[in-house]
Amino acid sequence: MKPLKAKAIDWIISICEQCSINDKEKLLMDCFFNFKLEGFADEPEVYIKSTLLGLEIGYEATLWLDGHTPVAGLMKKHLLTWETLQSLNNEKQQEMILELLMKTIHSRKRQYRKCQFCEEKLPVEHRFDKDTCFGCASERWGIVY
Ligand SMILES: [Zn+2]
Known part of the structure; x- marks a missing residue:
């Protein structure tokens, strides 16, 4: 490439x-x-x-x-x-x-970081915190948006 x-x-x-x-x-x-x-x-x-x-x-x-x-x-x-x-x-x-x-x-x-759980690389607006994406935060910690 x-x-x-x-x-x-x-x-x-x-x-x-x-x-x-x-x-x-x-x-x-x-x-x-x-x-x-x-x-x-x-x-x-x-x-x-x-x-x-x-x-x-x-x-x-x-x-x-x-x-x-x-x-x-x-x-x-x-x-x-x-x-x-x-x-x-x-x-x-x-x-x-x-x-x-x-x-x-x-x-x-x-602004992109890897989620500590699913390892997907996501921008800041798709993460719950520095190392966790929204999906994993709600799945693991029961956070509701
Ligand atoms: Zn994740």
């Missing part, structure tokens, strides 16, 4: 080909791309999205409404402003996006 970083580079290049980063008006209309971390745990996704302020980079995570109802949420980690982007050439733009994307990927990965 191709290393993650090489895949991320290909992904960023394809985004830059699909929508011109220097054409803010065009980019603002429709730019949301996600990238799956294939082969890692439950294959979480990171994303790049355009906003009025710039390019937002973050990851997708489950949020719990009222503590019970799962909804998909976007967790913003970094913002590259239009001013910054426009001051760089294409090569530098891609470098900066890659750097922030890799930071986002690493911080998302750090």
Whole structure:
């Protein structure tokens, strides 16, 4: 399998080909791309999205409404402003996006831990505590959600 970083580079290049980063008006209309971390745990996704302020980079995570109802949420980690982007050439733009994307990927990965009972690797929002997933906490300790 191709290393993650090489895949991320290909992904960023394809985004830059699909929508011109220097054409803010065009980019603002429709730019949301996600990238799956294939082969890692439950294959979480990171994303790049355009906003009025710039390019937002973050990851997708489950949020719990009222503590019970799962909804998909976007967790913003970094913002590259239009001013910054426009001051760089294409090569530098891609470098900066890659750097922030890799930071986002690493911080998302750090949120994953193995459950001490079922040994499944899960993100923080699917665990009862540091070492225990929700499923095992309710099965072993009778915790009800
Ligand atoms: Zn478990």
